[in-house]
Amino acid sequence: MSITYHVQSNVFQLDGKNSTYLIGVYDNRFLTSLYYGKKLEILNPSRLMVTRELGFSPSPHEDFYKRYVSLDTLPSECPSFGYGDFRIPAITIEQNDGSRCLDLRYAGYEILTKKPSIKGIPSLKEDDNCDTLKIILKDKLTKVEVNLYYNVYNDRDVITRHMIIRNKGDEKINITKAMSCSFDLRDNNFNLLQLIGCHCEERHIEVTPLRHGISKIESRRGSSSHMLNPFFALLRKDTTEDVGEVYGINLVYSGSYEGTIEVDQRHTTRVQMGISSFDFSWPLDVKESFETPEVVMVYSNGGLNGMSQQFHNLYNDCLLKKQYYHPIVVNNWEATYFGFDEEKLDKLISSAKGLGIETFVLDDGWFGKRNNDESSLGDWYVNKEKLPHGLEGVAEMCKKNGLKFGLWFEPEMISEDSDLYRAHPDYAIKIPNRPHLYSRCQLVLDLSRKEVCDYIIDAISKVVDKLDISYIKWDFNRNISETYSKQLTHKYVLGLYYVLETLTKKYPKIMIEGCSGGGGRFDPAMLYYTPQIWTSDDSDAIERLYIQYGTSLVYPPTTMVGHVSVTPNHQTGRVTPFKTRGIVAMSANFGYELNPQVLTEQEREMVKDQTKTYRNLKKVIYNSDFYRLRNPFGGKDCAWSFVRKDKKEVYVMYVRILNSATNEFDWLVLKGLDSKKIYVNVETNEKFSGSELMSAGILLPRHPYDFNGIMYHFKEDKE
Numbered sequence: 263m264s265i266t267y268h269v270q271s272n273v274f275q276l277d278g279k280n281s282t283y284l285i286g287v288y289d290n291r292f293l294t295s296l297y298y299g300k301k302l303e304i305l306n307p308s309r310l311m312v313t314r315e316l317g318f319s320p321s322p323h324e325d326f327y328k329r330y331v332s333l334d335t336l337p338s339e340c341p342s343f344g345y346g347d348f349r350i351p352a353i354t355i356e357q358n359d360g361s362r363c364l365d366l367r368y369a370g371y372e373i374l375t376k377k378p379s380i381k382g383i384p385s386l387k388e389d390d391n392c393d394t395l396k397i398i399l400k401d402k403l404t405k406v407e408v409n410l411y412y413n414v415y416n417d418r419d420v421i422t423r424h425m426i427i428r429n430k431g432d433e434k435i436n437i438t439k440a441m442s443c444s445f446d447l448r449d450n451n452f453n454l455l456q457l458i459g460c461h462c463e464e465r466h467i468e469v470t471p472l473r474h475g476i477s478k479i480e481s482r483r484g485s486s487s488h489m490l491n492p493f494f495a496l497l498r499k500d501t502t503e504d505v506g507e508v509y510g511i512n513l514v515y516s517g518s519y520e521g522t523i524e525v526d527q528r529h530t531t532r533v534q535m536g537i538s539s540f541d542f543s544w545p546l547d548v549k550e551s552f553e554t555p556e557v558v559m560v561y562s563n564g565g566l567n568g569m570s571q572q573f574h575n576l577y578n579d580c581l582l583k584k585q586y587y588h589p590i591v592v593n594n595w596e597a598t599y600f601g602f603d604e605e606k607l608d609k610l611i612s613s614a615k616g617l618g619i620e621t622f623v624l625d626d627g628w629f630g631k632r633n634n635d636e637s638s639l640g641d642w643y644v645n646k647e648k649l650p651h652g653l654e655g656v657a658e659m660c661k662k663n664g665l666k667f668g669l670w671f672e673p674e675m676i677s678e679d680s681d682l683y684r685a686h687p688d689y690a691i692k693i694p695n696r697p698h699l700y701s702r703c704q705l706v707l708d709l710s711r712k713e714v715c716d717y718i719i720d721a722i723s724k725v726v727d728k729l730d731i732s733y734i735k736w737d738f739n740r741n742i743s744e745t746y747s748k749q750l751t752h753k754y755v756l757g758l759y760y761v762l763e764t765l766t767k768k769y770p771k772i773m774i775e776g777c778s779g780g781g782g783r784f785d786p787a788m789l790y791y792t793p794q795i796w797t798s799d800d801s802d803a804i805e806r807l808y809i810q811y812g813t814s815l816v817y818p819p820t821t822m823v824g825h826v827s828v829t830p831n832h833q834t835g836r837v838t839p840f841k842t843r844g845i846v847a848m849s850a851n852f853g854y855e856l857n858p859q860v861l862t863e864q865e866r867e868m869v870k871d872q873t874k875t876y877r878n879l880k881k882v883i884y885n886s887d888f889y890r891l892r893n894p895f896g897g898k899d900c901a902w903s904f905v906r907k908d909k910k911e912v913y914v915m916y917v918r919i920l921n922s923a924t925n926e927f928d929w930l931v932l933k934g935l936d937s938k939k940i941y942v943n944v945e946t947n948e949k950f951s952g953s954e955l956m957s958a959g960i961l962l963p964r965h966p967y968d969f970n971g972i973m974y975h976f977k978e979d980k981e
C-alpha cells in the first residue's frame with residue numbers, strides 16, 4: 263500500500279518508487295502540504311507541521327489567542343479565497359449574497375481501490391499498482407463540499423490529481439476558479455521550464471529563474487495552443503539532463519488552461535494547474551457537482567531525462583490506446599496543396615507503389631467546392647469536379663497500388679461559404695449583434711451544443727461508412743475568439759470529447775491522427791483519442807530538431823509524426839540532405855509529405871531503404887527508452903537515442919547543424935546501455951563494450967557539409 267495514514271499525527275504519506283508526498287491535517291482542521299520530494303521514512307511527521315506568527319497575516323476566528331495560526335502562512339493543498347490566505351486560491355466560488363469566502367475544513371478521507379474516472383473528460387488508466395486517496399473538505403456555511411483525489415502510482419514517481427466540487431447547500435453558486443491541483447513547496451530554489459512557441463515553432467524550451475510573485479503559463483484560446491503547452495517543470499538550480507530534482511506538471515485537457523507558480527513572502531512556492539479561470543464562471547445548482555480535468559505530477563531525481571522517461575512510460579502504459587496501427591504514410595498536402603484532380607492523385611499514388619509506403623492520406627481540398635481555404639468547411643461530401651469517381655475512386659487507386667487510404671477532416675470548423683452555414687448559420691460561434699471574426703477565413707462550430715456535435719458525428723460517419731478507411735487526420739486550424747459566454751470554452755471541450763468518444767468507439771480500427779495547424783493541440787487528452795499528432799506544420803528537418811526535442815520532454819516520440827518533405831523546404835527555404843530529413847522524420851511516426859513522382863532514382867532507392875530501416879526501427883522505438891544526448895538549443899548539433907527496453911538494440915540519431923572547418927575530435931557518449939554487454943555497429947561490424955559507449959563514446963566523423971545526419975544502429979553481439 264503506497265498510501266499510509268499516520269493516525270497520531272494526522273498525516274497522509276503517499277509513496278512512489280523514489281518519492282514521497284506528505285499531506286497533513288493541521289489541528290484537525292486545515293489540509294496542509296508538508297513535503298514533496300525524495301522518498302523518505304519519517305519517524306514523527308507532525309514535526310513538519312509548523313506555523314509561525316507573521317505580521318499582517320490574519321488568523322481564523324477561533325484562533326484569537328493563537329496568532330501563529332494563519333492560512334496565509336500555512337502551506338495548503340486546497341487554498342480558498344477570503345479566509346486569510348492572500349496567495350492564489352485553488353478554488354473561488356461566488357455565492358448568492360455576493361460573498362466569495364470559503365472556509366474549507368477537513369472532514370474525512372477514503373482510500374479507494376479503483377481509480378475514479380472523470381465525467382466527460384479523458385483521464386489516465388490505473389496500472390497494476392495504483393491507489394487513490396480521496397480527501398473531503400467542507401465549508402460549514404455554504405455547505406460546499408470539495409473532494410480532492412490523489413492517484414498514486416506506486417511503482418512510478420507519479421501522482422495524478424483532480425477535484426470535484428459539490429453543491430450540498432440550498433442555493434445556487436458560481437464557480438469562478440477550480441484548479442486540478444494546488445500544493446506548496448517549502449522553498450523557491452528553482453528554475454522554471456516551459457514549452458513556448460507559435461504556429462510552425464512549437465514547444466521550444468525556455469528556462470528562467472523562478473522569481474517572487476506570480477509566474478503563469480496559460481492559454482485563453484479555447485485550445486491547449488501552440489504558444490504554451492499545458493506543461494511546466496520546476497528544476498533545482500543545479501539540475502541537468504541526467505541529475506537533480508525536477509517536478510513536472512502536465513494537464514490532461516485540450517482547452518484554455520492555466521499553470522501558476524507563486525513565490526510568497528516566506529519564499530515558499532505554490533504550484534497550481536487547471537482550467538483557465540480567465541473569463542470562466544460555472545453555475546452550480548443545488549445537488550450538482552463540477553469535476554476538473556486530471557493533472558499529472560511527476561517527480562524525478564534523475565534530471566530532465568528521468569522526468570521525460572516517467573512521462574513516456576506512464577503515457578505509453580496508461581494513456582495511449584494500443585489497438586491502432588501506425589502506418590508509414592504519404593500525404594499530399596505539401597505535394598499538391600488544393601491543386602489536385604484524379605489524374606494527379608493517380609500519378610502520385612502509383613508512384614508510391616513499391617517504396618514501402620503503407621497508406622496514402624488525402625489532405626485538405628477533397629470536399630464541397632474547396633479549391634482554397636475560403637470555403638466549404640462543414641460540407642463533408644466529395645468535390646465531384648475534382649474527383650468525378652468520388653472518394654471510392656481514390657480508395658480504388660490506393661487498393662490497386664497496395665496502399666491503405668486515409669482522409670483529412672477539419673470537423674470542428676465551418677466556412678461562411680458552405681451549404682452547412684447557409685442552412686445553419688447559428689451553428690457557428692458568434693457574439694450576438696457583432697460581426698464574425700475570421701481566422702484562415704473560417705469560423706468555429708459551436709461544440710457546446712449537442713445538436714452540432716451530433717451533426718459532426720453524423721457527417722463523418724456518412725463518409726466513413728461508405729469507404730474502407732483506416733486513418734483520419736483531424737485538423738483544427740483556428741482558435742476560439744468569440745467566447746460569448748463564460749462557460750463556452752469548457753463546454754466546447756466537453757463537446758469535443760463527446761464527439762471523439764463516440765467516433766472512436768464506433769470506429770475502433772480507424773486511427774485518428776491529431777493536428778491543429780501542426781502541434782497546436784498537443785496535449786494528453788487529445789492523445790487519448792488521437793494517439794499520434796502532426797508535430798508541426800514546419801517540416802524542415804533542422805527546425806524539427808528543436809520542435810521534436812522540446813516535445814520529447816513530456817510526450818513519447820511515438821506520439822509525434824515526422825515526414826520527409828522536399829527541398830528547398832516550403833516553410834524555411836532550407837536545403838538539407840535527404841538522408842538527414844529521413845533520420846529526423848524516422849524519430850517519430852514516419853512518412854512522406856511529397857509527391858514521390860518528383861524523386862530521383864537515387865532518392866527512390868533511399869526511400870526504399872528508409873522504409874525498410876524504419877520497419878525495424880519502429881519495433882525498437884515502440885519498445886524503448888528515449889535518451890536526449892545533445893541539445894540543439896545549445897546551437898551546434900542534436901542527438902538522441904532509442905534504447906530497447908532489454909538494452910539489446912540501440913538506434914542513435916545525430917544531426918550536425920552548421921558545420922565548421924575545424925578538425926575537432928567530437929566524441930558522442932551514449933546513455934542507458936548495459937555496461938557489461940558487447941555491442942556491434944550493424945553497419946561496420948565494429949564492436950564496443952557498453953561501458954565504452956557510455957564513457958568514451960564514439961568518435962563522430964568530420965562533417966562534409968552543413969546539416970549532416972548520421973544514424974548508428976548497435977545490437978548486442980551474439981558471439
Ligand code: GLA
Nearest residue numbers: 595625626777778779780799
Ligand atoms: C493544417 C495542417 C496541414 C494541412 C493543412 C490543410 O495547416 O497542419 O498539415 O493539413 O491544414 O489545410
